[in-house]
Amino acid sequence: MIEVGGNGRLWLLSGVRSGYALRLTEDDELLHLHWGPRITVEDAQALAAEKIPAARGFESPLDGREEYPVEGGPRFTRPALSVRADGVRGTEWAFGGWEADPEELRLRFHDRLHHLALTLHYRMRAGSDVVERRVTLTHARTRARDGVPLELLRADSAAWSLPARDGWRLSHLHGRWGAESRLVRAALTPGEQLIGSRRGHTGHAHLPWIALDAGDAGEESGEVYGCALGWSGSWRIAVQSLPDGSVQAVGGAGHDDSGLLLLAPGDSWTTPVFAGLWTEGGFGAASRAWHAWQRRHIIPAAERHRPVLYNSWEATGFRVDERQQRELAVKAAALGVELFVVDDGWFGARTHDAAGLGDWTPNPDRFPGGLRPLADEVHRLGMEFGVWVEPEMVNPDSDLYRAHPDWAQHHEGRRRTEFRNQLVLNLARDDVRAHLWERLDSLLRGAPVDYLKWDFNRSFTDAGWPGDPYPRRLWTAHVEGVYGLLDRLRAAHPHVAVEACSGGGGRVDLAMAARTDQMWTSDNTDPVDRLAIQHGFSQLHPARIMAAWVTDSPNEQMNGRFSPLGFRFVSAMAGVLGVGGDLTRWSAAELDEARRWIERYKRIRPLVQGGDLYRLRPPGDGLTAVQYVRGDESAVLAWLPAQRYGEEPPPLRLCGLDPAARYTDLDRGGTHRGAVLTHRGLRTGLSGDLAADVFHLRRITGE
Template identity: 75%
Template sequence: MIETGGDGRTWLLSGAAGSYGLHLTDRDELVHLHWGPRISLADAESLAAEPPPPYWPFESQLDGREEYPVEGGPRFVRPALSVRTPAVRGTEWRRTDSTVAGDELRLSFADPVHHLGVTLHYRMREDSAVVERWATVTHEGPADSPDLELLRADAAAWTLPLRERWRLSQLHGRWAAESRLVRSELTPGEKVLGSRRGHTGHQHLPWVALDAQGATEESGEVYGCALGWSGSWRIAVQQLPDGTVQITGGAGHDDSGLLRLAPGGTYTTPVFAGLWSEGGFGGASRAWHAWQLAHVIPDADRLRPVLYNSWEATGFDISEQQQRTLARRAADIGVELFVVDDAWFGARVSDRAGLGDWTPNRDRFPGGLGPLADEVHGLGMQFGIWVEPEMVNADSDLYRAHPDWVQHHPGRTRTEFRNQLVLNLARDDVQTYLWEQLDGLLSAAPVDYVKWDFNRCFTDAGWPGEPYPQKLWTAHVHALYGLLDRLRAAHPTVAFESCSGGGGRIDLGILSRTDQVWTSDNTDPLDRLVIQHGFSQLHPARAMAAWVTDSPNTQLNGRVSSLRFRFVSAMAGVLGIGGDLTEWGEHEIAEAREWVDLYKEIRPVVQHGEMHRLRPPDGGLSAVQYTHGDDIVVLAWLQAQHYGEQQPPLRLRGLDPAAAYACLDTSAVHRGAVLLHRGLRTALRGDLDAAVFRLRRVRGSGDA
């Protein structure tokens, strides 16, 4: 709901559990009023009538108050917008229009010197606590006017209420150790997070959360911001001298230039979404999850299938017969989607060759992929393949024909990471080639699923012959989005998974175009608990792919773990299996079949339910709870147990204290109040033990 004040210069957006208010002064300064619990329009108007803060020498009365601070004038904060022409840098704007269209507010401004038009967009849906913000920048000048250089155009600036002390939460990591949750006190100055790598990156997820008064998992005020962009990005958290906190975020890692706008040209920023919750970090996560399931992830109401991926079983040494054998084993344990990973195409016998040549290797698949896909379908499974379209090997037909198609600087060495180079997707001819290759591939064989990988960062982001080569950084991502959008439209039954050496491309932008993401290349079940805990701060289980692989984990740490522990760890998201099934004994196959059957039973609760993080994976006992209607699923893991140490019961959340809940695994009936206050006993023992508990509400205070 959007309300406009009587002066036509005050606006209030309200959603499921909060409000967001802003006001345009008589000098056309767009200032922030409120972000937090629901208030009335009269409340917002009273805030707008308050006098500005007092003037302090060497400070600005605008800093920390503006909704979208531009470069120029009496401002000293980091600008959200920086524009220049050969003669003028900086912006002075005037409001030209304000429009309410459904649940979207649009505020338009113009700078006549630059012929610049800026529209700020706000959306708060009635079923959500999330405020979506983005900006559109347009060159409105005549055809003979000079280009505008857009140095920086953030999506939004968020202002938090004044509090005594703020704490910052962020997700950091590296390859195979992504999404590590870190909390630290925010101090005066600026904290900058981001990626300079051309993709979202393993090192930071584009999300921050702030709390001021010791918020816990289930109580306290929490503000969160998340950026929907899959390239280089930056989020800056500033604490100003008066204690005000402002958060800016957008595409690009610095202010060296995004692109040039010719007359008539337009740039639209990614969405920078914000959320306020009074339900602690857990309440904030559940609000983020609900919004993504309702408004971001495509076809989120569909349950994701149990998949098998052949990579860890085969590596590059694959054949059609070998894949048929694995497919039959996978079908035997109840797998619903069989995926052929790398090495099915071109001369791909190692990571040194073949990338870019997206046709089946006829030595390995004499009849193409069709015969294998037909057998997989005959076994009752869907069929999927792995691709890495944005990359090319120097040893490939594509590179030999078009060496100029890769990112490079003239006269400089072309850097190879993982023996591959990055295609310049900003080029129209590269986009055309990839569309023809991928559309032909999906049309030639009955493919149901594509795992889209991205296994190296930008290092030589040059574009010889392009007048403004810096635009490659953003143009590449827009081309990626356009290609995915076009493929989804042409092949609506094909699902896509985003992967980037594990969790190197996880963000709201890629999630709006894919069905799930590969969370990490680390499939160790104990390490995964920490990664999944961090992932869940922002993203739902419905998007989180997790695999059961072999033990010992020879790829990373040599850890030995039971099939039980591996399955329960992976069942916290979208279950997959990646071990070498031809080496599993019959007892392991039988046990795996039971776990897959159990997962299918609890899948609606896990993938569509509300998540409560009962205990974090910081040693000892950890657990998560999912609730969907009357059904509850609890997954619990015990990392290690010391002699004489008693495991505490798991205090469940969100139950009706007057209701009764039957445990389907033990036939015991528990009172809701007991589960809430004393808890559920797990009986886990020893090292790396795990269990699944299924409960169902059987009667309550309102039942007849």
């Protein structure tokens, strides 16, 4: 709901439990008024009537109060917008009007000197408290002779203003390859803290999400502000703790202020969405609100449950052929697997990682009839069929690179850096995108493919574009090229699901969530390590898109740890369950146990992938657990990595249940009273090391 007051110069957006208000001064300064619990227009007008404290020496009354601070004028906070033309930097804007529909408010401004038109977008969808913000910038001159190009040095999507508190605490997700999405919370000290990526993709080091609280919020109580950026390239979020105790956070595409793109007369560019959320229900309520918003508005076909998959990589590596894939498919189908995926090695001369990347046609020696015979057999076995691709990369030893070496990102006269024996194709180029469209479209038309695992295994290092008048735009245009290619493929092949992957969790963000069906969370499949990775991932993203695999033990890729099959399964059942082990080495007893775990997962899948998440106990050496609630059912997944001193793990106090109701355990029988489960807790009976189990509860109706 959007309401207007203050003689048409005050706006209030209201969600389910929160409100967001802003106003325009007589000098056309757009100031932030309120972000917190729901208020009325009259409340917002009272806030607007309050006198702004006089600025102390060397300070500005605008700092920390402006909705979208720009470079220029009496401002000293980090600007969200920096523009240059004819050697003149900065912006001096004037209000140009507003418009609104039921869910989106648009405020228009313009800069006379640069002929720059700016529109601030605010969107609050029905049934949600998430505020989606973005900015559209337009070179208002329509003919080239009427103006010079505008250089966008920096154009953040939004600035978020938080009120003064005695102290702020910042939460964010950090890590590296194999250790992504680890949650850290620390006091926000005076000054500025930056997180982001300089790699050309979202990156393993940080996810584009932050949360701020006054140091007193818990999992299920306390005021929490959160912000998340929907961008899959280099990015930056700057959190500024200002002298008066307030906080302002700005964020958007690009890792620095050296330039995003040129706007020629008549051109426009719209930033990615930078979304914000306020809650008074702690970090758990914040996560549940983010999850519900993504399932309802962001994730494609979120109402469809993601299938249990099998991926053949660990079983075969690059030694892929049709006969061996058929054998694995038979074993996978017997377990109850619903999607069979052939990973790297099916195409071109791809017998190792230094050749064939970019040649997306089946290897004729390994697949004499192409992929169709295998796909048909997989379908006959009752499973969907998928393949791995890495369209944005190329090996120098490939037919594609030999024909088009200029298609790879590079700087003229400089050595081309190879990581993983590969280079990055420049998807900002029209011809590169046209070629990839033709190859991928032919792949999907040539065989009944239901699923693509879209990988991205290398960061930008030589992001050059010789001959382009503004090569800096590659950093932005490559990402938009990926979006355009994915959107086109999905429109032409709506039945094909896509998994986003980047050497694990190197490209996890809201923009990829909007274009793919699930995300590969990490290459680390060790079930103990995964508990912390999945705990961090869940702060923003729902289990519906969190791919998690059961792989072989010992975990040879990461740490050599031995873990029981049951612990591995329960760890992976917290997301979209997959199996990635070498089934030819599993014993008959292991295969039978795996089949039973998959059956149990399918029974709780609607809860995991579509329910509300409660993080009951965080990861550690002791008992950790999560709970999913949907309607009258609940599923509890509990893990005990290590038992200390022979002590019984504490009962799990459950959430989201009706205290007046009774609940039956669908796996073990017996009943529990809701009041007992929520107050005293559920006893898991776990003991020893690396123990885990699942508890599926259903409310009893009637007598």
